[in-house]
Amino acid sequence: MVEINNLSYKWKDEDKDLLRIDHLKITKGERLFLKGSSGSGKSTLLGLLSGIMVPQNGTVKVLDQIISGLKPSLRDVFRANHIGYIFQTFNLVPYLSVIENVILPIHFSTVRRQRIRNMGKEPKQEAERLLQVVGLSGEAIINKSVTELSVGQQQRVAACRALLGDPEIIIADEPTSSLDQTAQEAFITLLLEECSQKQTTLFFVSHDTSFAKDFNRILELKNGSIEEFETINNTSPL
Ligand SMILES: Nc1ncnc2c1ncn2[C@@H]1O[C@H](COP(=O)(O)OP(=O)(O)O)[C@@H](O)[C@H]1O
Ligand SMILES: [Mg+2]
Incomplete structure (x- = not known):
């Protein structure tokens, strides 16, 4: 699904590599x-x-494609088709409604649009299903501007947007840091359930290790390289 080989990365103007990863396979x-x-x-x-x-x-190889060798515009298309990204700050579009934010990826990805069509559905129907799963249902709420939602609700909208059209990989970058413990647990359970149903690869990042127990592989980034920290179990955590 993902394979990294002999990678090094440094930000411009830095003299030292930030990352050095010899090999990582997911x-x-x-x-x-x-x-x-x-x-x-x-x-x-x-x-x-x-x-x-x-x-x-x-x-960096993803789905048998060496994406690090592609030009920027092709990498953007590849990401839109195959990766659902949940940002730390959600990156919702403030002038769009809840449902419009969830449907947004479809405008950038014919692959994801086609997957929904193959299920015999319209994007809006699938967006409504996902929103219902995360407890955001009803015309009143889905037509609201995202700016009128609580942080917890915005996060769930961001998750629905990432999941729409079943991208093969979901990446979540510390999406829970602004939530309380119970809300964080609920969010992670939901993400794990949705990903397990679709056999989606989930790459979840957090500095809060209390959630690690629910995942089947735990990695740590330390001094620029990856350590396989511990593997609790290799079967489904659910
Ligand atoms: N856009 C950027 N330009 C230059 N340096 C950056 C940029 N983003 C992050 N860095 C630097 O890279 C290092 C790692 O940052 P980051 O990947 O955001 O860490 P983490 O997500 O683990 O907190 C930091 O020293 C940060 O200052
Ligand atoms: Mg970060």
């Missing part, structure tokens, strides 16, 4: 938890995995 359906202290390079690694940036050395 297989289909894995649910990974990546921890690491603030500034350790977690978000940078996610940017490399999803082709937002490319490494100075080495390769």
Whole structure:
């Protein structure tokens, strides 16, 4: 699903590599938890995995495609088709409604639109199903501007947007940091359930290790490289 080889990355104007990853392989359906202290390079690694940036050395292969070798516009198309990204700050579009935000990926991805069509559905129907799963149902709420929602609700909208049209990989960059413990647990359970039903690969990043127990692989980013921290179990956590 994802394979990194001999990667090194440094930000412009830095003289030292931020990341050095010799080898990392992620297989289909894995649910990974990546921890690491603030500034350790977690978000940078996610940017490399999803082709937002490319490494100075080495390769990033996703779904048999070496994305680090593609030009920027093709990497954008690839990401839109195959990766659902939940940002730390959600990146919802403030002048669009809840439902419009969830449907947004379809405008950038014919692949995801086609997957919904193959289920015999319209994008709006599938968006409504996902919103219902996360407890946001009814015309009143789905037509609201996202700016009128609580942080917890915005986060669930961001998750629905990432999941719409079944991208093979979901990347979540510390999406729970602004929620209380109970809301965080509920959010993670939901994400794990939705991903397990579709055999979606989930790459979840957090510095809060209390959630790691629900994932089947735990990695730590430390001094620029990945350590396989511990593997609690290799079967479904659900
Ligand atoms: N756009 C950027 N330009 C230059 N340096 C950056 C940029 N983004 C992050 N960095 C630097 O890279 C390091 C790792 O940052 P980041 O990947 O955001 O860590 P984490 O997500 O683990 O907190 C930090 O030292 C940060 O200052
Ligand atoms: Mg970060």
